[in-house]
Amino acid sequence: MNDLELIKQLRSEVAETDPDALTGARGQLLAVMARTPAPRRSRRPLTMRVTGLSAAAAVAAAAAIVITTGPAAVPVKPPASARDVLPLTSAKNVLLVAAISAERTPQGSGTYWHIKRESEDGRHFWGESWTTRDGQRWSRGEPGNGPGVVKEPSGTFWLGPADSGTEVSMEDLEALPTDPEALRQKVTAMQKGGPVGEHDIALLPLASLISELPAPAGVRSAAFRALAELPGVQRLGAVEGGEELMIQGGRHESKLVVDPETSQVIRTSWLPTATGGLTGTNHGLFIKLTTGWTDELPR
Structure with missing residues (x-):
C-alpha cells in the first residue's frame, strides 16, 4: 500500500476523485514522517493551502505552515510523528503506524x-x-x-x-x-x-x-x-x-x-x-x- 492509498483509507474526508487534494495530503504525511526542520524565513508571507479538503481533513492531515518576516517569527511545526496523523485508537492504526516506522x-x-x-x-x-x-x-x-x-x-x-x-x-x-x-x-x-x-x-x-x-x-x-x-x-x-x-x-x-x-x-x-x-x-x-x-x- 502506498501513501496515497493509506490516506484514502484512513481519511475518508479526502475525495478519491481529487488527485490534487490527495497529492497535497500525501506531502503532509511525508513531511511528518521526515520530521522536517523548520523552513527558512521568507521575505514575503507564504501560506500553504490544501485545495479540495474539508476543514476537518485539513486539520487532521497536518497544520498549515505560515512564514512571516521579522526576528520574532516562529514557524508552526508539523506533528512530531506518524501517530499524530494516525491516532493509536485501534489495533489497525497501531499496526499501520508500525508499518510506516x-x-x-x-x-x-x-x-x-x-x-x-x-x-x-x-x-x-x-x-x-x-x-x-x-x-x-x-x-x-x-x-x-x-x-x-x-x-x-x-x-x-x-x-x-x-x-x-x-x-x-x-x-x-x-x-x-x-x-x-x-x-x-x-x-x-x-x-x-x-x-x-x-x-x-x-x-x-x-x-x-x-x-x-x-x-x-x-x-x-x-x-x-x-x-x-x-x-x-x-x-x-x-x-x-x-x-x-x-x-x-x-x-x-x-x-x-x-x-x-x-x-x-x-x-x-x-x-x-x-x-x-x-x-x-x-x-x-x-x-x-x-x-x-x-x-x-x-x-
Whole structure:
C-alpha cells in the first residue's frame, strides 16, 4: 500500500476523485514522517493551502505552515510523528503506524543477527542465537543443546512452526513481496497445512516476520499491514513499552506488545521460533524479545 492509498483509507474526508487534494495530503504525511526542520524565513508571507479538503481533513492531515518576516517569527511545526496523523485508537492504526516506522527504518549493519528470548523478570530463558548473513549459526540454551554456545548445522529460519511452516534463508527473506496482499498469499502458499482457515495459516509466518526474523524493511512493513487486515485483531491498550494487541486466528491467540514508533515487538505471549518450535507462556506472562544486528561475538 502506498501513501496515497493509506490516506484514502484512513481519511475518508479526502475525495478519491481529487488527485490534487490527495497529492497535497500525501506531502503532509511525508513531511511528518521526515520530521522536517523548520523552513527558512521568507521575505514575503507564504501560506500553504490544501485545495479540495474539508476543514476537518485539513486539520487532521497536518497544520498549515505560515512564514512571516521579522526576528520574532516562529514557524508552526508539523506533528512530531506518524501517530499524530494516525491516532493509536485501534489495533489497525497501531499496526499501520508500525508499518510506516518499519518502512523508514534501514536494515542495520553487523555480522550476526541476534535473537534472545527470556522472561520479563529474567527467571526463565528460552534460547539465544547468532546467525551470519551467509547462513552460519551459533546458539545457546536451545532445546536439546548442552550448556554454552553451540555451533548449529544450519543457519536457516522457520517461517511458522516446523509442523506446518517452511525453512527460509536470508536470501529467501530478501525475496519476499513488499505488497501486503501478495505477501499474505506468498506465506500462505509456503505453509504445509496445519490450522484450518487461510487467515490462520498466514498469522504464524506474519508474526514471525515482525517479531524476530531479519526481514528487510519493506517486507516487515508489508507484514504489519497484512496483519492489520486480518480479522480478530484487537487493541488492549497502552502498556509499558508500547501498545498491547491481541491477535486471534482459529485455534491460535497471541498477545503482542508493539512499539509503533520503532516497529519493534517488545514482548509476546507466544511466537514461532527461528528453529521451528513454538514458544509460549501462561498466566498472562510474556516473552521478552531482543533482536537486531550486532558485531558482538557469541558468548
